[in-house]
Amino acid sequence: MQRVKRFFLLTTGVTIAILAVMASMQFVKRTVTRSDQDYLNLFRQVIGTVDKSYVEKVEPKKLMQSAITGMLASLDPHSAYLPPEPFKEMNIQMSGSFGGLGIEITMKDGKLTVVSPIEDTPAFRAGIKPNDHIAKIDDKPTRGLTITEAVNRMRGKQGTKVTLSILREGSPTPLVFPLVRATIQTKSLKFRTLEPGYGLVRISHFQQHTGDEVVAALDKLRGQNDGTLKGLIIDLRNNPGGLLESCTQVAGRFIGDRLDNGLIVSTRGRLPDANQQLTASIGPKEPPYPIVVLINGGTASASEILAGALQDHKRAIVMGTQSFGKGSVQSVITLRDGAGLKLTTALYYTPSGRSIQAKGITPDIVVGNIDLKEAKKQTTPEFHEKDLDGHMIVPEKGDTQPPSPATRPSTPAKPDGELAGDYQLFRALELLRGLDVMAVAPLPRKNDRHNPR
Structure with missing residues (x-):
């Protein structure tokens, strides 16, 4: 009887394990085969939940733009959504004239990092160098900012001031650079x-x-x-x-x-x-x-x-x-509202x-x-x-x-x-x-x- 009981327990355990594996396989199958419509419904559900329950009221436009920005940022460091004003400034920059400090920036290990200062600009003359990590812009930390948000903080009217706090390899303390914004006529x-x-x-x-x-x-x-x-x-x-x-x-x-x-x-x-x-x-x-x-x-x-x-x-x-x-x-694609998609x-x-x-x-x-x-x-x-x-x-x-x-x-x-x-x-x-x-x-x-x- 004991032997039968053990056999029953063994077979029951095996049966449960098989059922668990089958259930897991079905779950994986459902997950893998989830349709695009399912994900769109999920997106709507999340947007609706945030709109209804978040501690503060959030503008739907901001939510949508943030979702688009995050989607493109997940692809690679160079694909990006450009709202109308930054998109306009990018086109102006390619023509050789734009406002700002004169810094090419990117993200490295989640940090805002200088690729290169542009010659004969405020950043170049101040001594900012490639691989400098921009830790603060006017005493506001840059961690968590997107490149577009950081650029918007550094841009401004000609003659206005902005201070960058820089962390540089080999420097024991942050380097502080008080800069004056300029309309930069770059020389090719x-x-x-x-x-x-x-x-x-x-x-x-x-x-x-x-x-x-x-x-x-x-x-x-x-x-x-x-x-x-x-x-x-x-x-x-x-x-x-x-x-x-x-x-x-x-x-x-x-x-x-x-x-x-x-x-x-x-x-x-x-x-x-x-x-x-x-x-x-x-x-x-x-x-x-x-x-x-x-x-x-x-x-x-x-x-x-x-x-x-x-x-x-x-x-x-x-x-x-x-x-x-x-x-x-x-490829730069112009969108309907004057914004741009860099893909x-x-x-x-x-x-x-x-x-x-x-x-x-x-x-x-x-x-x-x-x-x-x-x-x-x-x-x-x-x-x-x-x-x-x-x-x-x-x-x-x-x-x-x-x-x-x-x-x-x-x-x-x-x-x-x-x-x-x-x-x-x-x-x-x-x-x-x-x-x-x-x-x-x-x-x-x-x-x-x-x-x-």
């Missing part, structure tokens, strides 16, 4: 002759007229050097990107010829129109003088595309440190098929920035796209990895004059001088050129 680029025959073009941002400005700068540099350049440095450090069209115009000045337009970048996405190949346009090209492109952790997006295209086509030597790795394409729709690939996303461009020659007065490398670490919360990850399969970079000596020869404060620029000019002495140009002959398709 600067140029100058470093020494006879050698020119520098510093592109700080890709705007509507950057392509034309580069052509004009190169013509003026030639005029300053008896009509000929022996070498050129294109400085893309702390360039946060901008308009892709302007980037391809600049690249097209150096890539391609009469027989071959030359691939600059390709994009790949889900929709057919997201899959494109952008090539250099037919037109005047620069002579095959040596070029060095300078990049660092603040080099992002369109500036990475330019560096990658020149590197893949063997048209330039890339020098500096690893770039940021922002290799996603954002990631594709990924960028260099001419050889390398993905930029969360990887960046690896320099051919790694040269860190060095404080020549102290003869040591700066200790402030750079951060990149791969450090951002929710960044997109591209599988390694199919990627062509760049060659292993060479590393420059850590103990520099000390330059004189205006190059004394910029070791990377000094080493770039030193390399151009060496190429000139050796009569070596980095552009191969047509039949030898690596011309990926």
